[in-house]
Amino acid sequence: MIGHDRITTSSSKPPLRTGTNIEGGTTVLNAILDPTGRADELDAGAAPTTLAHRRADLAGAHIGLLDNTKHNAMLLLQEVGKLLVSEYGAADVSIVETKRSFSVPVDEEIVARYRESCDVVITGVGDCGSCSAAAVADGINFERAGVPAAVVLTDAFLTTGRMMAQVQGAPEYEWITIGHPFAVLDRNQVKERARRVLPEIVATLTIGTAE
């Protein structure tokens, strides 16, 4: 028989832990078990987002592009890279890679390759359920490794991007959004999007210094 008199609608109750149930200082033996495995996890809400040091401008900068395989992503990134060289004085596009798995965030090995090869990274385009979340995690990973990153998602994936930022312990992390849909655009429309998002990418990669 369940004798859970303590189960109320109160929202201020402490988390249940597997095998124990603490409320009002009383440990109850016959607890309802937590199915998430994360009852002990701390809220990451308070952690400030650590951003990499920013340059004043992109003059002479080596640009890295990381394509997440989604339709039109590479085209947008290459167009942005080209414009950064021709209009903002960037030295070159020095590294271009395509993610092996769009749903899995970049690992240390990939991050290290970019850190050695370029000064700033542009990545995306987050345009699906898992790749958008992963792109946000990519940006956070690059920033933590000291490489300023501009992450581009379409505006249909705001919530999942925010969830991933929380999971990664950087709930305030900001990315750049472009209008949805994006995959259906033709070549000229993608170039037009690149042109339009360019100032925001430059601002993201150059303004402010955290730490």
Place this chain on the structure above:
Amino acid sequence: MSASSSTALDPDAAQRAIEFCYEEGWSDGLPLVPVTRDLVDRFLATTIRPAAEVIGRMPQVNRQVTVELAAINAAMAGCKPEYFPVVLAAWEALMRERATGGGGWQSTSGPSPLIVVNGPIRTELGFNSAGDAFGPGFRPNATVSRAIGLIVRNVFGVKPHELGQATQGLPGRWSVCIGENEEESPWLPLAEELGVPGNAVTSTLLRTSEFVDNRNTSNAEQLLGDFADTIGRSGALLFKHALAGVVFCPEHAQLLAGAGYSRANVAAWLAEHSGRTTDQLARAGKDFAPDVGARSPGDNARSDEFQPTMPSADPTTMLIAVAGARNAGISMVVRYFADWSGTSVPIATALPILEKEQSA
């Protein structure tokens, strides 16, 4: 249930416990069974696998499933303890799928597992494999598939509108679990044909399922042609190819077997005949098919060329099972989310059933 035991139950406490589970955000929308240590221990007793063993990972969020967490979610889903080895086998089968190691659970496609159970355990536990095979009404079918959904929701934290990004999701998502109708199938049990005789689970992720109603012909090739039309439709094609299987009703399966078709023959025929011409695909803006990436509008060159929907006639790419009642020619094309491992997982039961076998 006797009057005395019925009055000993405390519905008020049960309702409070169920509400508590809702408030914690654990539910898929329907009531959950509140799980206690004692209950989960009875689940764990049905398997020899250690409670702490990790049986699934989602690296992008750094979360992992243990046998014990699977047991808690299975119990919450309404499984009986003796169903748990089936849940573990289904989970293992799903972990063999390429898509579950990537972003499948978060996908805009909102895929659902298809779980096919073979072996005597179907009748021992009461899995439905006959009429209403895809429908509700049977505790093992309903709760084993629901358990998988709760593991994904609670342990991986993939909830709708959050990390879950399904655009529409599937009707029947997390409820597609069928026993194979071995008794009325003309072929070997699916898992046995894949090298796993006896109790076993075969599973993949589905994009959808689409009925083929053909009570119109007794000609095997005309019947298969009806399936090829459904498999080949342009709406299913995002990329160059789209893979599918078929869950045949007994009537269709028997007609095909009677005409000499094995599973492999059926797969080969459907692979060859399912598809559209370039011109048909051009009308949907999908005639240009690169080897990597999505289809797009092309120049409709060679407009009469036939573009097959499935990449090869390899029978191990096509999941063919038999389920349903022997009362009409109604079958289901099961459209994969990505591909299928082409394997089955044995259901490993611990002591209770083993003892029964030894004493028999």
